[in-house]
Amino acid sequence: MTEPRDEELSRIYRDAEGPRPAQRVDDNILAASQRVAGARPRPAGVRFARRWGTPFALAATVVVTFTLTLMVFERESGLDKMAPAATRADRPAKVLQAEPKRAGQPEMESPAVLQPIQPAPPVPQVAAQRDRVQQRPGESAAASKPPGTGQFAPAPEAPRAPEALRRSEGAAPAPAAPASDSQSAPELRQQTPQAPAAAPAAGALSESAAALQGASVAALAANRLAVPEAKERTPEKWLEDIRKLKTEGKATEAERELAEFRKRHPEYRLPEDLR
Amino acid sequence: MLRYGKGDARAFELLYRRHRLPLYRFLLRQVGNAATAEELFQDLWMRVVNSRRSYEVRAKFTSWVYAIAHNRLMDFYRASGRASFLSHEESESVLEGLPAGEIAADLRLDRKRAVERLLAALAGLPDAQREAFLLQQESELSIEEIAAATGVSGETAKSRLRYAVAKLRASLRKES
Numbered sequence: 001m002t003e004p005r006d007e008e009l010s011r012i013y014r015d016a017e018g019p020r021p022a023q024r025v026d027d028n029i030l031a032a033s034q035r036v037a038g039a040r041p042r043p044a045g046v047r048f049a050r051r052w053g054t055p056f057a058l059a060a061t062v063v064v065t066f067t068l069t070l071m072v073f074e075r076e077s078g079l080d081k082m083a084p085a086a087t088r089a090d091r092p093a094k095v096l097q098a099e100p101k102r103a104g105q106p107e108m109e110s111p112a113v114l115q116p117i118q119p120a121p122p123v124p125q126v127a128a129q130r131d132r133v134q135q136r137p138g139e140s141a142a143a144s145k146p147p148g149t150g151q152f153a154p155a156p157e158a159p160r161a162p163e164a165l166r167r168s169e170g171a172a173p174a175p176a177a178p179a180s181d182s183q184s185a186p187e188l189r190q191q192t193p194q195a196p197a198a199a200p201a202a203g204a205l206s207e208s209a210a211a212l213q214g215a216s217v218a219a220l221a222a223n224r225l226a227v228p229e230a231k232e233r234t235p236e237k238w239l240e241d242i243r244k245l246k247t248e249g250k251a252t253e254a255e256r257e258l259a260e261f262r263k264r265h266p267e268y269r270l271p272e273d274l275r
Numbered sequence: 276m277l278r279y280g281k282g283d284a285r286a287f288e289l290l291y292r293r294h295r296l297p298l299y300r301f302l303l304r305q306v307g308n309a310a311t312a313e314e315l316f317q318d319l320w321m322r323v324v325n326s327r328r329s330y331e332v333r334a335k336f337t338s339w340v341y342a343i344a345h346n347r348l349m350d351f352y353r354a355s356g357r358a359s360f361l362s363h364e365e366s367e368s369v370l371e372g373l374p375a376g377e378i379a380a381d382l383r384l385d386r387k388r389a390v391e392r393l394l395a396a397l398a399g400l401p402d403a404q405r406e407a408f409l410l411q412q413e414s415e416l417s418i419e420e421i422a423a424a425t426g427v428s429g430e431t432a433k434s435r436l437r438y439a440v441a442k443l444r445a446s447l448r449k450e451s
Binding site for chain 2: 005006012017018020021022025026030033034037
């Protein structure tokens with residue numbers, strides 16, 4: 001079934017001016033075709049990523065930015081708090097922070113390594129008073145005050161101090177209480193064994209550590225004042241004074257001093273010349 | 276169209292560039308109004324776009340797209356109350372009554388006048404006959420393809436085309 005074209009009519013028809021669709025129609029159609037051509041069905045994961053990728057990225061950015069800002073802010077405020085504390089108690093803080101390193105060093109002048117040579121001699125006056133407050137030598141170190149309380153608590157090793165003094169002073173009996181810096185520092189360390197670990201922690205901990213360090217400094221000062229007094233009242237010195245009084249003919253005073261001495265040190269074995 | 280169905284937007288653009296003017300002219304000559312023609316034209320191409328995945332090669336793309344155009348025109352005629360397209364079929368007697376002969380000699384020389392005459396006569400044709408003529412001129416489809424695109428038998432399509440041509444030639448001769 002063929003119907004020949006009327007070529008003459010076709011030529012006249014083709015001569016007609018060809019109308020064209022508007023440009024916007026062309027643009028609309030082509031844009032729509034390209035849009036849907038790019039929107040081919042994708043795996044569920046890709047669709048999910050496309051749908052939620054941008055919101056998730058925005059949320060993650062906000063969270064990370066907020067966290068970083070918070071960290072920077074906390075760090076800055078923490079440095080502000082730490083700085084005055086470090087200035088206030090500079091030396092004790094150093095002692096406290098250096099404690100873990102020194103703990104294993106043999107050259108550390110720790111009373112714990114000194115061997116007692118004699119039975120513990122009687123301690124005079126100030127040292128004796130302090131001994132009443134502190135623990136007895138035989139008691140366990142665990143029974144001492146809890147560390148980090150901020151109060152000065154003499155270490156259990158305190159009665160061994162006279163041995164150290166005797167060694168340093170040439171075998172002379174020195175029952176004075178431990179008062180030197182080298183002895184008190186280990187005591188401080190023993191009081192605050194957790195301070196070095198707590199120091200890098202939050203600001204509150206650092207503040208309490210600083211308070212503890214301040215209290216330790218005060219205790220050190222008190223010890224320094226007590227040292228000469230305690231040394232003056234050693235039994236040997238006292239007996240020496242009594243001998244002097246005897247030599248000078250002050251027998252009454254010598255007797256009174258001796259009686260006083262016996263009262264104070266009833267267990268002390270008197271030399272032959274003073275019996 | 277298959278390439279476009281696989282996501283090749285460039286393939287669609289090629290199809291569009293090739294068929295846009297004939298299709299637009301076909302629609303414009305049928306409805307006689309540029310705005311309506313553009314609306315139908317855009318709607319037609321959007322149907323093509325949306326059919327990209329369901330498209331199957333059963334015939335030439337040209338037959339398929341003109342079939343869409345025909346269906347879209349039918350919808351438009353129905354919506355606008357033009358029922359003549361479906362009911363108007365002429366008998367052979369009408370065809371026999373048309374004067375035969377050559378196109379007037381002056382019109383052969385004056386192409387512009389001839390074009391105006393032809394377009395005026397085309398606009399006066401019944402919708403089905405005009406459609407058959409336009410499909411032959413614009414799409415260069417065969418009678419069978421015109422019949423398939425318009426959903427009629429081959430004989431009906433051939434008859435419509437014969438009437439259209441006879442009337443157009445008569446209009447060109449008569450005026451001379």
